[in-house]
Amino acid sequence: MKERQNILTETVFRAAQGAADAQGILYDQFSKAMYNICLRMAGNKMQAEDLLHDCFMIAFKSLKQLKDANAFPGWLRRIVVNECIKQSRYNFRFAEQIEIPDVAGEIDNNWWENISLEMLNQEIKGLPDGCRQVFVLYVLEDFSHSDIAGKLGCTEGTSKSQYHRSRSLLRERITKKMELQNG
Amino acid sequence: MDNFKKDIREKRELLDTDIPSNVVWERISVNKTLTKGKTISLFYKWAVAASVIGLIMFSVIFLSQNHDNNSVPNEIAAVKIPSEKPHSKPIQPIQTPTENITTLSSSEKNEIVFKQKPDKKVKSSIEKKHSRKINPEQLLVQDLQNNYAQLVNMQVDLINKTPVYAASPGYFQSFKDHFRSLDSSEIVLRKTIKNYGLNGELLEQLINLNQSKLNVLKSLQSEVNKINNKVAGTAGPDSISSYFIDIKKSM
Numbered sequence: 001m002k003e004r005q006n007i008l009t010e011t012v013f014r015a016a017q018g019a020a021d022a023q024g025i026l027y028d029q030f031s032k033a034m035y036n037i038c039l040r041m042a043g044n045k046m047q048a049e050d051l052l053h054d055c056f057m058i059a060f061k062s063l064k065q066l067k068d069a070n071a072f073p074g075w076l077r078r079i080v081v082n083e084c085i086k087q088s089r090y091n092f093r094f095a096e097q098i099e100i101p102d103v104a105g106e107i108d109n110n111w112w113e114n115i116s117l118e119m120l121n122q123e124i125k126g127l128p129d130g131c132r133q134v135f136v137l138y139v140l141e142d143f144s145h146s147d148i149a150g151k152l153g154c155t156e157g158t159s160k161s162q163y164h165r166s167r168s169l170l171r172e173r174i175t176k177k178m179e180l181q182n183g
Numbered sequence: 184m185d186n187f188k189k190d191i192r193e194k195r196e197l198l199d200t201d202i203p204s205n206v207v208w209e210r211i212s213v214n215k216t217l218t219k220g221k222t223i224s225l226f227y228k229w230a231v232a233a234s235v236i237g238l239i240m241f242s243v244i245f246l247s248q249n250h251d252n253n254s255v256p257n258e259i260a261a262v263k264i265p266s267e268k269p270h271s272k273p274i275q276p277i278q279t280p281t282e283n284i285t286t287l288s289s290s291e292k293n294e295i296v297f298k299q300k301p302d303k304k305v306k307s308s309i310e311k312k313h314s315r316k317i318n319p320e321q322l323l324v325q326d327l328q329n330n331y332a333q334l335v336n337m338q339v340d341l342i343n344k345t346p347v348y349a350a351s352p353g354y355f356q357s358f359k360d361h362f363r364s365l366d367s368s369e370i371v372l373r374k375t376i377k378n379y380g381l382n383g384e385l386l387e388q389l390i391n392l393n394q395s396k397l398n399v400l401k402s403l404q405s406e407v408n409k410i411n412n413k414v415a416g417t418a419g420p421d422s423i424s425s426y427f428i429d430i431k432k433s434m
Contacts, residue, residue, distance in 0.1 A: 020212070020215070023211075027211065031203055033199050035207075036201050045201075049204060049207050056211050057215075112187060117198055120191075120198070121200060139191050140191070140198070
């Protein structure tokens with residue numbers, strides 16, 4: 001573990017000095033995870049790749065400001081999430097209406113337990129703008145609803161309603177797909 | 184935390200199934216190079232900006248120095264025009280140099296040095312002005328003195344040519360003494376200007392001195408005329424002996 005940390009520290013240090021090979025190593029190591037965040041937030045590959053490119057450019061440019069090289073993964077993730085949020089704010093605006101979530105029937109039914117992760121990932125990416133970003137931030141990035149409201153420029157109630165809407169849509173769509181697959 | 188969120192978060196890393204295309208890294212590599220290039224170009228931009236500022240500052244200093252030198256011929260040109268016709272408009276040459284001198288700075292006034300006596304050979308001095316570079320303020324003072332000298336000489340000639348029919352030559356001695364004292368004062372003043380340069384006070388003294396000389400000559404002329412008229416009223420001028428006053432000679 002220590003050896004891995006030393007390798008990361010050394011790589012980050014060299015990348016901060018502008019060593020292309022070290023930057024390449026960091027890209028290879030972290031681009032996949034970062035790209036998936038971008039893809040889920042943006043909803044399409046082209047925009048996700050643009051975001052990934054921008055995020056790594058920012059990261060390499062401001063790498064000298066990073067004091068603790070071991071914090072690089074979290075630091076890079078924050079850059080990516082912030083850039084995705086910034087992009088999202090350009091792309092859409094929430095209608096300021098609070099929807100009352102309909103979560104009845106979900107309480108006792110853990111419908112997600114038997115579904116494939118690939119299908120779930122596919123359906124998350126297919127969610128409409130707004131509820132997709134809220135879902136990703138709330139579930140995968142562990143933001144609170146108040147944080148999401150602050151970041152995306154909506155109310156906390158809107159964030160909550162969008163989250164429940166995304167859950168309902170996922171359940172509905174995945175259930176339909178599974179029914180079709182099972183015949 | 185609801186169960187759904189908890190379960191999904193536990194499997195979060197397993198959701199990362201997509202892989203970015205190689206184009207992304209290629210673009211990053213290219214843009215990194217361009218960014219380095221931008222840094223160099225930024226340095227060159229600053230270097231060019233600094234050079235331009237330096238060039239502008241040098242030009243401003245050079246032009247301001249040049250302007251000081253170039254402003255002198257303009258003043259000369261303004262003075263030369265009235266000096267060419269001193270007889271037709273005798274008042275103009277006096278006014279124009281005075282106005283021009285008031286526009287000059289004190290440092291420029293202090294630089295004035297007399298290199299030749301303005302009383303001697305007016306025409307030759309004017310020719311010399313055209314042929315060689317002389318301090319413009321020096322030219323202004325010379326023009327002023329030349330014009331006054333011409334006026335004084337005209338007045339002196341007029342008196343010298345006027346016959347006096349009455350009164351002894353000693354009657355006009357006070358006028359002559361006054362004129363000579365003014366003449367000697369002018370010589371002293373010229374020396375002072377030559378040694379210490381021209382300032383507003385000296386210029387005013389010079390003008391007043393010349394004006395006083397003209398006044399003395401006018402008074403003498405009017406006195407001569409008055410006496411002659413008195414004599415003409417009592418007896419004919421032919422019956423009385425006459426003489427001429429030489430204002431510059433002592434009795």
